[in-house]
Amino acid sequence: MECRVLSIQSHVVRGYVGNKSASFPLQVSIVPRRLAAQYTRDYYVIVLDRLAGGERKGHMVLGFEVDSINSVQFSNHTGYSHWKGQVLTADELHVLYEGIKLNNVNHYDYVLTGYTRDTSFLEMVVDIVQELKRANPNLVYVCDPVLGDHGSMNLHPVYKNKVVPVADIITPNQFEAELLTGKNISTEKDAVEVMDLLHKMGPDTVVITSSDLPPRLGDRFLVSFGSQRILMPDGTRTTQRIRIEVPKVDAVFVGTGDLFAAMLLAWTHHYPTDLKTACEKTFSVMHHVIQRTISYAHEMAGPGRRPSPAQLELRMVQSKADIEDPAIVMEATVL
Amino acid sequence: MDCRVLSVQSHVVRGYVGNKSASFPLQVRLNTYDADYLNEVFLLLGYEHWKGQVLTADELQVLYEGIKLNNVNQYDYVLTGYTRDDSFLDMVVDIVQELKRANPNLVYVCDPVLGDNGAMYVPENLLPIYRDKVVPAADIITPNQFEAELLTGRNMSSEKDAVEVMNLLHSMGPDTVVITSSELPSPLGDQYLVALGSQKRVTADGTMVTQQIRMDIPRVDAVFVGTGDLFAAMLLAWTHLHPNDLKMACEKTVSVIYHVIKRTITYAKEVAGPNRRPSPAQLELRMVQSKADIEDPAIVLNALVL
Numbered sequence: 173m174e175c176r177v178l179s180i181q182s183h184v185v186r187g188y189v190g191n192k193s194a195s196f197p198l199q200v201s202i203v204p205r206r207l208a209a210q211y212t213r214d215y216y217v218i219v220l221d222r223l224a225g226g227e228r229k230g231h232m233v234l235g236f237e238v239d240s241i242n243s244v245q246f247s248n249h250t251g252y253s254h255w256k257g258q259v260l261t262a263d264e265l266h267v268l269y270e271g272i273k274l275n276n277v278n279h280y281d282y283v284l285t286g287y288t289r290d291t292s293f294l295e296m297v298v299d300i301v302q303e304l305k306r307a308n309p310n311l312v313y314v315c316d317p318v319l320g321d322h323g324s325m326n327l328h329p330v331y332k333n334k335v336v337p338v339a340d341i342i343t344p345n346q347f348e349a350e351l352l353t354g355k356n357i358s359t360e361k362d363a364v365e366v367m368d369l370l371h372k373m374g375p376d377t378v379v380i381t382s383s384d385l386p387p388r389l390g391d392r393f394l395v396s397f398g399s400q401r402i403l404m405p406d407g408t409r410t411t412q413r414i415r416i417e418v419p420k421v422d423a424v425f426v427g428t429g430d431l432f433a434a435m436l437l438a439w440t441h442h443y444p445t446d447l448k449t450a451c452e453k454t455f456s457v458m459h460h461v462i463q464r465t466i467s468y469a470h471e472m473a474g475p476g477r478r479p480s481p482a483q484l485e486l487r488m489v490q491s492k493a494d495i496e497d498p499a500i501v502m503e504a505t506v507l
Numbered sequence: 508m509d510c511r512v513l514s515v516q517s518h519v520v521r522g523y524v525g526n527k528s529a530s531f532p533l534q535v536r537l538n539t540y541d542a543d544y545l546n547e548v549f550l551l552l553g554y555e556h557w558k559g560q561v562l563t564a565d566e567l568q569v570l571y572e573g574i575k576l577n578n579v580n581q582y583d584y585v586l587t588g589y590t591r592d593d594s595f596l597d598m599v600v601d602i603v604q605e606l607k608r609a610n611p612n613l614v615y616v617c618d619p620v621l622g623d624n625g626a627m628y629v630p631e632n633l634l635p636i637y638r639d640k641v642v643p644a645a646d647i648i649t650p651n652q653f654e655a656e657l658l659t660g661r662n663m664s665s666e667k668d669a670v671e672v673m674n675l676l677h678s679m680g681p682d683t684v685v686i687t688s689s690e691l692p693s694p695l696g697d698q699y700l701v702a703l704g705s706q707k708r709v710t711a712d713g714t715m716v717t718q719q720i721r722m723d724i725p726r727v728d729a730v731f732v733g734t735g736d737l738f739a740a741m742l743l744a745w746t747h748l749h750p751n752d753l754k755m756a757c758e759k760t761v762s763v764i765y766h767v768i769k770r771t772i773t774y775a776k777e778v779a780g781p782n783r784r785p786s787p788a789q790l791e792l793r794m795v796q797s798k799a800d801i802e803d804p805a806i807v808l809n810a811l812v813l
Contacts, residue, residue: 174796183518185570186579199531199795235795239521245562247573256573258566268520271558277521277788482579489534 175203175441176237177282178304180265180297181430182249183242185257188486189249190286191240193430196488197457197495198236201438236438239280241268243288249426251481262292269300280304280311282437286430287318291330298334305338312440315339315375316433319348328352337374341440343433344370346383357383360397364413364507367399371411376401377440379451381432393417396455398504400447414448416504418455421462423469423479427486432458435495448504456501460494461486510747512584513606515567515599516736520559523792525588528736531794532763532801536744564594571602582606582613584743588736589620593632600640607644614746617645617681618739621654634658643680647746649739650676652689666691666703670719670813673705677717682707683746685757687738688724699723702761704810706753719813720754722761727768729775729785733792738764741801754810762807766800767792 177198182190243265246257260268272278283301288294305311317331317339332352336342346357353369356362363380370378379398387393398414435457439450464487469479512533517525574580585603590596607613619637622628638658642648652663659675662668669686676684685704693699702722709715741763745756770793775785 185513186574196531196534200535200798235798237795240518241520242518245570247570248577248579252577254573254576256569256576258562258569260560264560267558267560272521274558275788482577492535 174234174237175281176239176279177284177437178239178241178280178300179284179434180241180243180300181284181286182244182246183240184246184248186248186485187427187482188431188488189427190244190430191242193427193486193488194284194286194434195238195240197431198238198434198438200492200495201236201435202496203234203236203438204442236282236441239272241265243293249481251424251426259290260293262290262296265293265296265300278304279308281308282441283311283313284433284437285314286316286433288327291326294327294330294335298330298338301338312340312437313338314341314343314433314437316343316429317348317352318429319344319351332373336370339375341377341379341436342370342375343379343381343429343436345381345429346385349378349380357385360385360415360507363397364399367397367413368411371399371401377447379436379447381429387417389417392420394420396451398447398451400445402445412447413507414451414504415507416451416455416502418502419459421466423466423484425462425465425484425486426481428458428462431461431486431488448506451504452500452502453498456498457491457495459501460498461488461491464491464494510583511581512586512743513582514586514740515602516586516588521791522733522788523737523794524733525736528733528792528794529586529588529740532737533740533744535798535801536741561592562595564592564598567595567598567602580606581610583610584747585613585615586739586743587616588618588739589629590633591629593630593636596633596636596641600636600644603644614646614743615644616647616649616739616743617641618649618735619645619654619658620735621650621657623651623653625653627657638679642676645681647683647685647742648676648681649685649687649735649742651687651735652691655684655686663689663691666721666813669703670705673703673719674717677705677707683753685742685753687735693723695723698726700726702757704753704757708751718753720757720810721813722757722808722810724761724808725765727772729772729790731768731771731790731792732787734764734768737767737792737794754812757810758806758808759804761810762804763797763801765807766804767794767797770797770800 179191179194181194184192244257244259246255248255285297301313315335317336319328328351336352349366350356353366355366357366367378377400381396383395385395387395396416396418400412402410404410435454439453443450468487469483472483473479514526514529519527587599603615619642621634634657642658655672656662659672661672663672673684683706687702689701691701693701702724705717705719707717738760741760745759749756774793775789778789779785
C-alpha cells in the first residue's frame with residue numbers, strides 16, 4: 173500500500189526550496205506499511221511487524237511517492253543577488269492536472285503546498301484539492317500558509333476564506349497565525365486561543381512554527397506551539413497542545429519552512445494521534461539539517477565572514493541519515 | 508568535497524523518467540552529490556494521455572544566465588537525455604562548452620536518445636547535431652545499438668562490429684561508451700540481451716589502454732519507461748566511484764537497474780492481477796522503494812572483459 177503525495181511548489185535548478193526541499197526528504201523517509209486499506213486521519217491500524225522492527229527490513233520499507241507540480245522554475249531562490257526563470261500560470265496548472273485526471277491517476281493520500289505568489293493559482297490549487305478530496309475523502313491537505321512578514325496581502329483573504337478551510341494540517345508562523353485569525357499572540361494563552369480559532373476554520377492540526385514569545389530556556393531559543401484535535405474511538409473529541417523550544421541559529425535560511433512542512437507530513441503520517449512525537453521528530457530533523465548546513469557554510473566562508481546564500485543552501489542530501497531516523501534533540505511539553 | 512551535477516532533462520509530475528528518474532537515485536547514491544535539475548518538459552509520458560509545457564531554448568538560456576550571474580556555474584558533471592528540439596540541443600551544447608571552460612575536468616554524460624528498434628523517435632534533424640556537436644563534447648555516452656549505428660553510419664552484426672563501432676565513437680570524442688542493448692545473440696540464450704562497453708584511459712605511465720566488456724542481461728517481458736535515464740544517472744554515479752574500472756561500474760549500474768525492474772514488474776503484476784497486462788501507471792519504476800538497492804546493489808551479473 174503506497175502513500176502518494178501531490179506537492180505543488182516552486183522548483184529551483186540549484187538549491188533547496190519548495191519542491192526541491194520537499195521531494196528528497198519525503199522520498200527517503202521511511203513509511204510504515206499499513207495493512208488497513210482505509211484509515212482515517214483520526215485513528216488507524218498499526219502494522220504489527222513495524223513494532224517488531226519490520227520497518228528496517230528492505231522489503232517492508234516504502235518511501236512516499238511524490239508527484240510534483242512545479243509552480244515556478246527558477247535558477248535559484250530569490251535570496252541570491254540574481255534569479256531568473258519562468259512561472260506556471262493557473263491555466264497551465266490546470267492542464268497538468270487534466271493530464272493526471274484523464275489517465276485516472278488522480279488519487280492521492282496527501283497534498284502539500286507552500287509559497288505561492290498568485291491568487292488565481294492558489295484558487296486553482298483549492299479547486300484541485302477539493303476534487304481530490306471527493307476522489308479520496310481521507311486525503312490530508314498539508315498547507316504552509318505563506319504570507320510572510322511583509323506582504324502578499326492580496327493572498328490573505330484567499331488563504332483565510334478558501335485555503336485554510338480545506339486544509340487538515342497548517343504550519344503558520346506567528347505573523348501568519350495572527351493575520352489569519354485577527355488575534356495577537358503575546359502569551360502562551362493567546363497562542364492556544366489562536367490555535368483553537370484556526371481549528372474552527374478547518375484544520376485539525378496546527379503548528380505555529382515560530383514565535384516571539386520569551387523562551388524559558390533563554391534567548392538562544394525560540395518558542396513553537398502545536399495543537400491537534402483528535403476523535404477518540406469512543407466518539408469524543410480531545411485536543412493535544414504542545415509547546416516546544418528550539419535552538420535559534422544566527423543565519424537566514426531559505427527552504428527550511430518547506431522542509432518543515434514536508435517532514436511534519438511524514439511524521440504525522442507515522443504518528444497521526446501523537447503530535448508531541450511528530451513535532452519532536454520534525455524539529456529534530458530541522459535541527460540536524462540546519463546544524464550541518466551552518467557548519468559547512470562557516471567552513472566555506474572562512475573565519476569572520478558572513479556566509480553567502482549559495483553557501484547557506486541546506487545540506488539536504490548530506491543529511492539523509494538524519495532525515496530517515498532523526499536523533500531526538502528536544503522535548504515538547506504537553507500543555 | 509561536493510560533487511555537483513547539472514541535469515537537463517524532462518520532468519514529469521507523476522512517474523519516473525528524465526529528471527525524476529535521475530534525481531532520487533543520484534541524491535541517495537552518494538550523499539556528496541548535489542544535483543541541480545533543469546527541467547525541460549513537464550508532463551506524463553507513455554500513458555494514454557499526456558499534457559504539459561515545454562521549455563524553449565531561450566528559456567533554458569535564461570535559467571542558465573541566472574546561475575551564471577550568481578557565479579555558481581561550476582559543475583563536475585552534466586547529464587542529459589531525451590530532447591526533441593534542435594535549438595534546445597544546440598543551447599545545451601553551448602552551456603556544456605562554457606561549463607567545460609569553467610571546469611576542464613567536467614564530465615558530460617550524454618544519453619544520445621534518437622530511437623530504437625530501427626526507428627527514430629525524435630525529429631531527424633537531431634541526428635547531425637548529436638553526431639557533429641553533442642557527442643564530440645561528451646565524455647560518457649549510452650547509446651543503444653540503433654543509436655550507435657546511426658551515429659557512426661556502421662552496422663553491428665557481430666561482437667567484432669560492436670568493438671569497431673565503439674572505437675569509432677571514441678574517435679568522435681567520448682572516452683567511455685556503453686551500448687546499453689543490442690540484437691547480438693547472447694551465448695546464454697534468447698532470454699538474454701547483450702550490452703557492451705568500452706573505456707579508453709591513460710595509465711599512470713602514460714600509455715593509452717582500452718577496456719572492453721560484454722554483459723549478458725536477463726530480458727524482462729515488459730516495456731519500461733525511464734530505465735535509460737536511470738541507467739545514465741547510475742553510470743554517472745558508478746564511474747565516479749570507479750573511474751578506471753568500467754567492468755565494475757557497469758556491473759553495479761546494470762545490477763541497480765535489474766533490482767528496480769524486478770521490483771517493478773513484481774508489483775505491476777500483483778496490482779494488475781493474473782493474466783492481465785499491467786498498465787503504464789502500474790509499470791512506473793518502483794524507485795523510492797528501491798532505495799537500498801540504489802545505495803548498495805547486490806551484483807547480479809558479471810561483465811566479461813573482451
